[in-house]
Amino acid sequence: MEEKVIMAGFGGQGIMAIGKLLAYAGMLEGKNVTWMPSYGPEMRGGTANCAVVVSEDEIGSPLISKDGTAAIVMNLPSMIKFEKELVPGGKLIINKSLIDVEPTRKDLDVYYIPANELALELGNGKVANMVMLGSYLELTKTVEIESVLKAFVKVFGEDKADLIPLNKEALLKGAQAAKK
Template sequence: MNTQRICCAGFGGQGTLSMGKILAYAGMLEGHEVSWCPSYGPEMRGGTANCHVIVSDEPIGSPVITSDANCVIAMNQPSLDKFVGILAKGGALVVNSDLASLKEDRADIRVLDVPANTMATQEFGSAKLANIILLGAVIQATGSVKIESIDDAFTHVFGGAKAKFIPNNKKAFEMGFEFAKNNK
């Protein structure tokens, strides 16, 4: 495995940090070196939130991604505008197309527009699982961790009283993975 540098960005309350935490946990379960570096505004819900996740077989020098990201996940337009510039050539840009669209031409990257809010609302009655749909698309696009590791990470992140959320999270993940697979 090579080093995967993934930036997850959105508004507070969209599950941006949770998405990154699940990805980092999955990498850790596989025995990789992992860093998860969250950043959010003081207002949290509704403010800006992002996290940088690095999954590597080598020691990680810095948890902050300033350039050469393999993948950027943009859950809204301000996040897309802010972080598209750190995406390396050949990288994957996964966009919640219900809330954002790439305004510039970047022929050097793969753009995957996922109507995550619509998919989540149609399947689950709200947009709360849009982040997990996007996570599924990211794993299909990058192969940064194994699907089984994401399943295991769900059981660690959603333990105890939150275990009731695991089936819908798994279903949302599979929806995003299949969407990305069918829209290469």
């Protein structure tokens, strides 16, 4: 098993955070993981993306270049930029709330998740990223949702533990949406 997933969106959508959660959860399950951020002079408001590799074997390149197995795209520029990086049959998980066009590639396994609406149903638009992660996990089973919740305080600190129930709901809501 080697899962190579790209996560992308606007700065502020919590892209890096869900990448770290996935990587940490993978590590807690004893898998090899890498998390690679984009970095550049644009610090705020630009595009944010990261590449996460979760593997049973030693990981070669932490970069994803035309060999992505999945992509979570939270806005339109991200979809345009990263649909190219997937292998044929790769999973493209699209935030339907902000992307109203279809991908150009026809050889991908595409899912539309209204992440912002689903997050707002939970009373907090900020957890749209977790909805998307939940959908991704349902579709790939890369790690268990429980592992992500265990990773939560490791990534965000013990003082954020009170946010776990909300984030768990968001993950489950995303998973539910992907089942449809």
